[in-house]
Amino acid sequence: MMDQKTIIQTTQLTMVYGMGEISVAALDGVSIQIQTGEFVAIMGPSGSGKSTLMNILGCLSKPTSGSYILDGEDVSELSKVELAAIRNQKLGYVFQSYNLLARTSALSNVMLPLLYDRQKQPDRETREIQAKAVLEAVGLEDRMLHQPHELSGGQQQRVAIARALVNDPVLILADEPTGNLDSKSGEEIMDLLHVLHDQGRTIVMVTHDPEIARHTERAIHLQDGRVETVIENGRTGRIIRTGGGDHEAA
Amino acid sequence: MKPLEFLRVAWESISRNKLRSLLTMLGIIIGVASVIIMIAISSGTEATIEEQITGLGSNLVFVTANFTRAGFGFGGPQGGRSSGLVFDDAFAIAEEISGVKAVVVEQPSSENVKFENITLSGVSILGTTSDFPSVRDMEIDQGRYFNQIEIDRKQKVAVLGSSLAAELFGESNSIGQTVTVDTTKLVVIGVLQEKGLVGDVDFDSRLYTPITVVFQKFTPSQFARFRGDRVRVIYVEIEELDRINDTILQIELLLAKRHDVSLEEADFNLTTQQAIIATQEATTAAFRSLLAWVAGVSLIVGGIGIMNIMLVSVTERTREIGVRQSVGATPADIRWQFLTEALLLSLAGGVIGVIAGAGGSWLFGEIGGMRTVIVPTSILLAFASAVIVGVFFGFYPANKASQLDPIEALRYE
Known part of the structure; x- marks a missing residue:
């Protein structure tokens, strides 16, 4: 956190859907910069392009034009296979609807990213140890063998967060992480994200809820595919409690 | 992965x-x-x-009557022509064709067979000649098959198929016993070994008797003998398989001459075992x-x-x-x-x-x-x-x- 290394640098990102006269520009020249250790919200009404931006930042799609440098590497021209490797090595996702594999234990769900790790190719035992460690870190040590339908929404989202952490990513992308949760569970998830942030994780979160966005240090507002305003919230220093353990904010 | x-x-x-x-x-x-x-x-x-196919016997030529050509009449439109195969055809083949090892004829009938208080109805009676067991690969189990002398003298003897013998006599010895076929008494002189089904023919349930006895006693109507004693099949066993086509042609020419027909409208058929196979x-x-x-x-x-x-x-x-x-x-x-x-x-x-x-x-x-x-x-x-x-x-x-x-x-x- 001491060095303010740039983790995300986009230059004039555009994303055009369709062709010719019926084409629609979902992104129209977005240039943003996010530093290591930042907690940033991307906001905007529906159709503003925030999901499109999120997909590009998450290496799930490629921009029509412009460049995207992630962790010092230009990823805007990479192939599908190379993008899959980037997602596997550098990124962690938290989705609104959790996106856990049904009829699969929490542990197996969390182990999933390690299954596709071509660099380290950890064996099953290693994968299990790592997955158990992150499940403990999100306070689910006694729910490891439960299947998603046996878990509450908040617990499912915590499994999803554990899955996002298991590969030790440089960037966590959260897409409306509290969107499907009641306010109490939502609060717990936000507390957990704060803990991660305080541990030095870089988090980019898409939300339309200003209450949720207030938790972040910076909110980037999009409108019609362009950056409209950037609101600085400043660093929020709070003491956070999750599960049974105490986590001191830095 | x-x-x-x-x-x-x-x-x-x-x-x-x-x-x-x-x-x-x-x-x-x-x-x-x-x-x-x-x-x-x-x-x-x-x-x-x-x-x-193995049960058919080896190197056999089958001569059968062709009824579609022959017609059933004995004085019909084709007057003067033959009506099927006769016993004398077999003799002619045996005497006049070279390379023939054995000639056997077969004429069937169906009669009631009686021994003491056991009566079997509709037993297949087969009139044959002495070479029949060797030509059709049949083995004798007990006694013997009838010989040429018994055929010539129309001796009333019988050889039983294995299952027929078992039905009539059970475990006891059948040789020398007398069975009644229709009204004719036949003395059992032999029993054949089991052969089983060949095609749809059960060799074991039949009674074998000299063909002359069948002609004399079991031929259904006298007019069938109008032009000689009819036979259903003539089996010709040949010596050399290589010359089979030559032999067939000779038999065909001989029969055509005897029946006074051309080869194109022959009233008989020649089939080889190879053709059947x-x-x-x-x-x-x-x-x-x-x-x-x-x-x-x-x-x-x-x-x-x-x-x-x-x-x-x-x-x-x-x-x-x-x-x-x-x-x-x-x-x-x-x-x-x-x-x-x-x-x-x-x-x-x-x-x-x-x-x-x-x-x-x-x-x-x-x-x-x-x-x-x-x-x-x-x-x-x-x-x-x-x-x-x-x-x-x-x-x-x-x-x-x-x-x-x-x-x-x-x-x-």
């Missing part, structure tokens, strides 16, 4: 969806089982035919290729079944594919996952199909009364084609899954 991991992932996915997996395998199970059963049935039929082999070959086609089609249908359910499965699991892609699965990873699933399903289906096929073949044999022979190579063939079909038809859905766009896949409801 290592191959073992793919296997594990595929296995987990298959065991998570047991019913769907079973339905997917069903087509392959049926396909493999039907290949094995059909090959078992056709091999069983072939084995039966082969035994029948060839006909039966052609029939089995046709049967076998028909079965092969049916089995092949059912395997393809099984493959299409796999493809169908895999396609549904890909659609159903779109989100799962999206999740896997988002955590770093490459298109190749996804393709291998689904291909491995297809391979596992068709392997499992193949194993179950082999068991079902073996069981089904056994059942067809036991209950269906069909003769079945399970051929080991058919198991290998069915199994291999099941796997090939599974992978072939699994490829399209697997490829489709691998080409999904991660964003679309994650958004799929």
Whole structure:
């Protein structure tokens, strides 16, 4: 956190859907910069392009034009296979609807990213140890063998967060992480994200809820595919409690 | 990902969806089982035919009357012409044709046979000549066959087939006993060894007697003897198989001359054992290729079944594919996952199909009364084609899954 290394640098990102006269520009020249250790919200009404931006930042799609440098590497021209490797090595996702594999234990769900790790190719035992460690870190040590339908929404989202952490990513992308949760569970998830942030994780979160966005240090507002305003919230220093353990904010 | 991991992932996915997996395998199970059963049935039929062919005797030429040409009249439009084969034709063949080893005639009848208080009705009576056992590969069990002298003297003797002897006399000795055939008393001089069914003819349930006795006592009506004693079949055993066509031509020319007909409108037919074998082999070959086609089609249908359910499965699991892609699965990873699933399903289906096929073949044999022979190579063939079909038809859905766009896949409801 001491060095303010740039983790995300986009230059004039555009994303055009369709062709010719019926084409629609979902992104129209977005240039943003996010530093290591930042907690940033991307906001905007529906159709503003925030999901499109999120997909590009998450290496799930490629921009029509412009460049995207992630962790010092230009990823805007990479192939599908190379993008899959980037997602596997550098990124962690938290989705609104959790996106856990049904009829699969929490542990197996969390182990999933390690299954596709071509660099380290950890064996099953290693994968299990790592997955158990992150499940403990999100306070689910006694729910490891439960299947998603046996878990509450908040617990499912915590499994999803554990899955996002298991590969030790440089960037966590959260897409409306509290969107499907009641306010109490939502609060717990936000507390957990704060803990991660305080541990030095870089988090980019898409939300339309200003209450949720207030938790972040910076909110980037999009409108019609362009950056409209950037609101600085400043660093929020709070003491956070999750599960049974105490986590001191830095 | 290592191959073992793919296997594990595929296995987990298959065991998570047991019913769907079973339905997917069903087509392959049926396909493999039907290949094995059909090959078992056709091999069983072939084995039966082969035994029948061996039972026919060797180097035989069959001369039969051609009734469509001969006509039934004895003074009809073709007056002066013959009406079928007569006993004298056999003598003529034996005397005038070279290279003939033996000539045997056969004339059947059906009569009641009585011994003490046992009466059997409709017993097949066969008038033959002395060479019959050697020409038709029959062995004598007890006593002897009748000889030429007994034929010439129209001696009232009988040789019994093994099952007929058992029915009339049971365990006791039949030689020297007298049986009553219709109203004629015949002395039993021999019993034949068991030969079994040859074609649809049961050699063991017949009574053999000199042909002259049949002519004299059991020929249904006297007008049949108008132009001589009729015989149904003349068997000609030839010495050298190489010269069989030459011999056939000589017999044909001789008979045509004797019957006063041209070869084109002959009132007789000559068939060789080879011709019969060839006909039966052609029939089995046709049967076998028909079965092969049916089995092949059912395997393809099984493959299409796999493809169908895999396609549904890909659609159903779109989100799962999206999740896997988002955590770093490459298109190749996804393709291998689904291909491995297809391979596992068709392997499992193949194993179950082999068991079902073996069981089904056994059942067809036991209950269906069909003769079945399970051929080991058919198991290998069915199994291999099941796997090939599974992978072939699994490829399209697997490829489709691998080409999904991660964003679309994650958004799929």
